[in-house]
Amino acid sequence: MEIDWEKLDKLSDKLEIKVEYFVEQIENFGLMEVPEKIEWLQKHFPEIQKRFMFANKYFLIGRLPEGFYKKGYAAIDLFTREKVALLLLKPETMLGGHIHSELPATNIFFNENRASYNLKHPNIIEFYDSNITEDNQLYIAFKLEDxxxxxxxxxxxxxxxxxxxxxxxxxxxxxxxxxxxxxxxxxxxxxxxxxxxxxxxxxxxxxxxxxxxxxxxxxxxxxxxxxxxxxxxxxxxxxxxxxxxxxxxxxxxxxxxxxxxxxxxxxxxxxxxxxxxxxxxxxxxxxxxxxxxxxxxxxxxxxxxxxxxxxxxxxxxxxxxxxxxxxxxxxxxxxxxxxxxxxxxxxxxxxxxxxxxxxxxx
Structure with a gap:
C-alpha cells in the first residue's frame, strides 16, 4: 500500500483519511504481530511523523470536539497502544511560542491538568499523561472511552x-x-x-x-x-x-x-x-x-x-x-x-x- 502524500496534503481535513490508511495496521492487526506492517511503517515513518505524530509518541487518528481554549484529537500511544483523547492548548493562547501563565486560558489548562491528575474515580474519565513539547505545546491526554x-x-x-x-x-x-x-x-x-x-x-x-x-x-x-x-x-x-x-x-x-x-x-x-x-x-x-x-x-x-x-x-x-x-x-x-x-x-x-x-x- 502506497500513499499519495501530495494528494493527502491537499485535503481540507487530513485527519479523515488517516483512519483508513493507518489505524487498521495499528489497531486491528497489531504492530508487533505483523512484521510487514512494521516494515511499512518504518519505511514511511518520516512522512507519517510529519503529518500525524504528536510529541514523538501519539499517532493522531481523528478529531474530537473543541473547547473554547483547547482542541482535541483521538490518538494512539505507539509505545503502549493505548487509545487516548489528546487535548491541546489552542495556539491563540500562546504568545511568541512561549507559555504565558497570566493568560486565563493557560491558567485554566494548568488547573485542568492538576485536577485531572488528582481525581481518580470509576465515574470520572481517567487521566493518562500531560506534558509540554519541545516547541512549547501544552497537552493533556485521557484514556479514550468507548x-x-x-x-x-x-x-x-x-x-x-x-x-x-x-x-x-x-x-x-x-x-x-x-x-x-x-x-x-x-x-x-x-x-x-x-x-x-x-x-x-x-x-x-x-x-x-x-x-x-x-x-x-x-x-x-x-x-x-x-x-x-x-x-x-x-x-x-x-x-x-x-x-x-x-x-x-x-x-x-x-x-x-x-x-x-x-x-x-x-x-x-x-x-x-x-x-x-x-x-x-x-x-x-x-x-x-x-x-x-x-x-x-x-x-x-x-x-x-x-x-x-x-x-x-x-x-x-x-x-x-x-x-x-x-x-x-x-x-x-x-x-x-x-x-x-x-x-x-x-x-x-x-x-x-x-x-x-x-x-x-x-
Missing part, C-alpha cells in the same frame, strides 16, 4: 428515531453515576463547575463518566470561572462563589435535558445572554408530576436544594429502587416545612439549608 457524550447521544436519537429524550429510569441511572462522581469530588474539596450534557460520557451499557475539568476549583476558591451559562446556578449568576450546591443545580439541568430533550431555560438568540440570565433567576420550568424529583435539584434557593453530591447520590439511589410511585414521594414537597423535615430525617436524606437530618447511630 463512549459518546450525552449531548451526542441525544442528537443521534433526534436524528435517527422518533424520540428526543431518555426514559425516566435511564435519566435517574445516569444522574446517579454523575452524582457519585460529584460526591467524590466534593469530598476531595473540589467543585466541578461545568456539569452538562457534553461533559458526560455514556457507553453502550449506559455507564456514565464525568469529563472536562477546566472549570474545576477548590471549594472556597474565589476565582470566577463560569461554566456553560444554561447550566449555571442562580446564586452564581448573582455573583456568589460556586459551591457544591451549585453543581447540584447543573445536575438538575442535565436531568431535565435528558428527560425532556430540551433545556429548562432557553431564550431567542437575540436575547442571549441577558435574557437567559433573567430566565434562570426568575422562571420556573414546567415539570410533569411524574418527574417532580427534578425540583429538588432545580430549586432557585440554594438552601432548599440538595446540598452536595452525596445528598444527590442518596436520593437518586433511593429513587432507583423506590417502592412507591415517584409522584407520591414528591407530593411530599407540598407538605408544611416542619413535616417535610421530619420525613427527610427518617429517610436519611440530606438537603434543605445544608443541614443534615441523618438519624444518630444507636
Amino acid at each position: 463512549a459518546i457524550t450525552i449531548e451526542d447521544s441525544l442528537r443521534f436519537i433526534r436524528e435517527n428515531t422518533d424520540g428526543d429524550r431518555y426514559s425516566e429510569s435511564l435519566v435517574i441511572k445516569l444522574m446517579l453515576y454523575v452524582s457519585k462522581a460529584l460526591e467524590y469530588m466534593h469530598n476531595k474539596g473540589y467543585i466541578h463547575g461545568d456539569v452538562k450534557a457534553s461533559n458526560v460520557l455514556v457507553n453502550r451499557e449506559n455507564y456514565a463518566k464525568l469529563a472536562d475539568f477546566g472549570t474545576v476549583r477548590k471549594i472556597g476558591d474565589p476565582t470566577r470561572i463560569l461554566g456553560s451559562l444554561s447550566y449555571t446556578a442562580p446564586e452564581v449568576l448573582r455573583g456568589e462563589p460556586p459551591t457544591p450546591v451549585s453543581d447540584v443545580f447543573s445536575l438538575g439541568v442535565l436531568g431535565y435535558y435528558m428527560k425532556y430533550g430540551e433545556l429548562p431555560f432557553k431564550v431567542a438568540e437575540q436575547d442571549w445572554p441577558d435574557g437567559l440570565v433573567e430566565k434562570i433567576l426568575t422562571f420556573e420550568p414546567e415539570i410533569h408530576p411524574n418527574h417532580k424529583f427534578l425540583k429538588v435539584f432545580l430549586e432557585k434557593n440554594p438552601k432548599k436544594r440538595l446540598k452536595n453530591g452525596a445528598a444527590c447520590r442518596r436520593v437518586l439511589n433511593w429513587l432507583q429502587s423506590a417502592p412507591v410511585d415517584h409522584r407520591i414521594l414528591f407530593d411530599l414537597f407540598r407538605m408544611p416545612y416542619r413535616l417535610l423535615e421530619r420525613f427527610i430525617y427518617y429517610n436519611n436524606f440530606e438537603f434543605i439549608g445544608g443541614r443534615s437530618y441523618e438519624k444518630e447511630s444507636g
Whole structure:
C-alpha cells in the first residue's frame, strides 16, 4: 500500500483519511504481530511523523470536539497502544511560542491538568499523561472511552428515531453515576463547575463518566470561572462563589435535558445572554408530576436544594429502587416545612439549608 502524500496534503481535513490508511495496521492487526506492517511503517515513518505524530509518541487518528481554549484529537500511544483523547492548548493562547501563565486560558489548562491528575474515580474519565513539547505545546491526554457524550447521544436519537429524550429510569441511572462522581469530588474539596450534557460520557451499557475539568476549583476558591451559562446556578449568576450546591443545580439541568430533550431555560438568540440570565433567576420550568424529583435539584434557593453530591447520590439511589410511585414521594414537597423535615430525617436524606437530618447511630 502506497500513499499519495501530495494528494493527502491537499485535503481540507487530513485527519479523515488517516483512519483508513493507518489505524487498521495499528489497531486491528497489531504492530508487533505483523512484521510487514512494521516494515511499512518504518519505511514511511518520516512522512507519517510529519503529518500525524504528536510529541514523538501519539499517532493522531481523528478529531474530537473543541473547547473554547483547547482542541482535541483521538490518538494512539505507539509505545503502549493505548487509545487516548489528546487535548491541546489552542495556539491563540500562546504568545511568541512561549507559555504565558497570566493568560486565563493557560491558567485554566494548568488547573485542568492538576485536577485531572488528582481525581481518580470509576465515574470520572481517567487521566493518562500531560506534558509540554519541545516547541512549547501544552497537552493533556485521557484514556479514550468507548463512549459518546450525552449531548451526542441525544442528537443521534433526534436524528435517527422518533424520540428526543431518555426514559425516566435511564435519566435517574445516569444522574446517579454523575452524582457519585460529584460526591467524590466534593469530598476531595473540589467543585466541578461545568456539569452538562457534553461533559458526560455514556457507553453502550449506559455507564456514565464525568469529563472536562477546566472549570474545576477548590471549594472556597474565589476565582470566577463560569461554566456553560444554561447550566449555571442562580446564586452564581448573582455573583456568589460556586459551591457544591451549585453543581447540584447543573445536575438538575442535565436531568431535565435528558428527560425532556430540551433545556429548562432557553431564550431567542437575540436575547442571549441577558435574557437567559433573567430566565434562570426568575422562571420556573414546567415539570410533569411524574418527574417532580427534578425540583429538588432545580430549586432557585440554594438552601432548599440538595446540598452536595452525596445528598444527590442518596436520593437518586433511593429513587432507583423506590417502592412507591415517584409522584407520591414528591407530593411530599407540598407538605408544611416542619413535616417535610421530619420525613427527610427518617429517610436519611440530606438537603434543605445544608443541614443534615441523618438519624444518630444507636
